[in-house]
Amino acid sequence: MTSLDEDQPNLHILSVLVENKFGVLARIAGLFSRRGFNIFSLAVAPTDDPSLSRISIVVDVHNTDAAQIAKQLDKLVNVLEITELQPVSSIERELMVARVEGIDSDAVRNFIDEVGGSVLDSNDRELIVSVHAHPNELDACEAKLRKFGILELQRTGRIALGRLDS
Numbered sequence: 001m002t003s004l005d006e007d008q009p010n011l012h013i014l015s016v017l018v019e020n021k022f023g024v025l026a027r028i029a030g031l032f033s034r035r036g037f038n039i040f041s042l043a044v045a046p047t048d049d050p051s052l053s054r055i056s057i058v059v060d061v062h063n064t065d066a067a068q069i070a071k072q073l074d075k076l077v078n079v080l081e082i083t084e085l086q087p088v089s090s091i092e093r094e095l096m097v098a099r100v101e102g103i104d105s106d107a108v109r110n111f112i113d114e115v116g117g118s119v120l121d122s123n124d125r126e127l128i129v130s131v132h133a134h135p136n137e138l139d140a141c142e143a144k145l146r147k148f149g150i151l152e153l154q155r156t157g158r159i160a161l162g163r164l165d166s
Contacts, residue, residue, distance in 0.1 A: 011040055012066040013090065013160045016055040016073060017081040020046055024078045028055065031076065037069055041094075041157025052080070056159045085160045095132045095156040096142065101149030102126045108148050115141050126151060 018024050025044055032039055040058040047054050059069060070082045085092075100108055102125050109119055109127070117131030131141050135158050142153070 010061050011058050012061050013085040013087075013092070013158060014055075014057045014059065014066065014070060014073070015083045015085055015160060015162075016057060016079060017047070018053050018055060019078040019080065020051055020053040021078055024053070024076075025055070027076055027078070028057075028073065031072055032069075035064075035069075035072060037064055037072075043157045043159045056157070058158050083162065085162055090160045090162050092134055092158050092160040093132055094135045094138050094158050095130065096138050097128065097130050097154050098142070098145055098150050099152040100127050100129055100145055101151060104148065108145075111144060111148075117141075 016028070018028075029039075029042075031037075038060050040060050042055065042057050044053055044055040046052065059066065061069070066084050070084060073079050073082055097120070102108065102122060105122065105127055108129065112119055112129050112131065115131055115133065115137070117129055119127050120130050121128040129145070131138060133141065138155065142150070142155075145153075
């Protein structure tokens with residue numbers, strides 16, 4: 001019998017600064033695959049410097065130490081910097097885009113307004129909505145949208161930066 005704690009993911013965010021070159025993401029994904037590390041979510045994009053990309057990797061570390069993952073990543077040639085971001089000392093966001101049934105479009109629009117999202121497109125049958133928020137808030141938003149009827153859904157995965165010093 002497993003405890004509830006074992007069923008809950010133990011998520012850590014690694015912010016990895018890499019050279020923006022062909023094959024870097026494939027090498028990182030390969031490392032995770034070879035070592036049996038599970039990627040919960042992954043987001044990658046160029047930074048303010050077009051020669052660099054930042055990869056936000058959310059890993060479930062139930063069976064692995066985040067420091068061990070960082071050590072393995074640090075061995076890769078194109079990896080320049082690795083930072084483990086703690087939830088209390090970072091700002092996390094995720095984007096969700098959903099196609100929702102439009103049977104009660106006024107209620108959907110009101111709810112989306114309440115959560116600070118926007119309606120991107122609509123017709124007489126459905127709406128496409130967008131919400132960006134902390135991942136936990138998106139989980140609650142997604143649950144509420146399911147009551148209206150989600151037809152299609154896409155989430156980006158977490159991105160994060162360390163908080164500013166006070």
